[in-house]
Amino acid sequence: MQYETLNLAFSGQGTSQVATVTLNRPDVRNAFNEVMIAELTAAFTALDTNDDVRAVVLAANGKAFCAGADLNWMKKMAGFSDAENRADALRLAAMLSAIYRCRKPVIARVNGDVYAGGMGLISACDIVVAVDTARFCLSEARLGLIPATIAPYVIRALGEQASRRYFATAEQFDSATALRLGLVSEAVSEAQLDTTVQQLAATLCANGPSAVRECKALVQDIAGRTLDTALIEDTAERIARVRAGAEGREGVASFLEKRAPAWRGDSA
Structure with missing residues (x-):
């Protein structure tokens, strides 16, 4: 399948392959729109049933991992009816569920900042490896919104008490804080990022x-x-x-x- 907003690559041989799904909208900091949501859902649904794949890496091109929702998409949603808004939110929920429920372990390779809906993406993953310069933010409240659809995943990953704070304050926090709170599994230098992800993937494939x-x-x-x-x-x-x-x-x-x-x- 050809993707408009993603790249999909496989490494390894036979039944010990690692699939890498890469967000590929670097010009908008990998913000997602309806196309990316549909493509992520399709990609993870297909990988879930691919018996040759042992592990999945969710990565991103560019300087940011994911800035959340695309502003042009959000402008369009502002004119949606209640029914259209509900349907749209359910498509986002289905995408997050496809990642979270994928039977293969999913490693998030976080190369840069993670905002809003991007927090839902990494929270749906099993292991999160981030560069130590990455910043994290649940920014919805700044726009008069709430992180509702991503909440089931973020609260599990971040913890209830930290979620109380960062949902309401929309404060930015660094990778050291994300590591302390358990949102991030490992915080490493940019030079160590790929090696760390590859080692984790190899460990998973050995089991x-x-x-x-x-x-x-x-x-x-x-x-x-x-x-x-x-x-x-x-x-x-x-x-x-x-x-x-x-x-x-x-x-x-x-x-x-x-x-x-x-x-x-x-x-x-």
């Missing part, structure tokens, strides 16, 4: 592909649940199923036999 998918689902399904009998039974059922599966049996056997597991064959 059992089914196990990685199950781990991602486990966190999403378990986080915030009450520790009750139903949860205990759920976790017991999950590990019993994985232990009895082909990948689980191969992983244990390869460890005991001191050899590489079969899933590393394409990347050995």
Whole structure:
């Protein structure tokens, strides 16, 4: 598929590929419009079912990672009816869900500033590696708006108390603060950015592909649940199923036999 606002590339071989989805509107600081929203949704939906892909990197061209919504698109939305605004917001929500629910782990490669809706993009990812010069801002309140559609992802990533502050103040904060709050997994120099992302992707590809998918689902399904009998039974059922599966049996056997597991064959 040809994309207007994205670049899509693959590295690696066989069933150990890493897909890189790159936002490609550097002239507007990779602000998203209806085309980018549709293309991101389509790209992540396709990657979710691509068995050759073990991990996905979400990157951006230019100096900024994402400035949020495109101003021309926002001007057009100002004339929308209530029904049109709801439909438009739901398309944005579907895009974020496609990233968050993608069964493959997603690494955000944050090369520069992240504002407004861009905060939703990185919050929907599993691992966020940012340059130490990046700035972050939930700027919606400055425009008389609220970060509603991105809120479920940002609050999970940033935490409730920090979200109370930064949603309302629209303050800008640096990568050191983002790292302390847990929004960013690693803050590195520009020279270290690609190496760090590549090392993380390689680490993910070395693990059992089914196990990685199950781990991602486990966190999403378990986080915030009450520790009750139903949860205990759920976790017991999950590990019993994985232990009895082909990948689980191969992983244990390869460890005991001191050899590489079969899933590393394409990347050995």
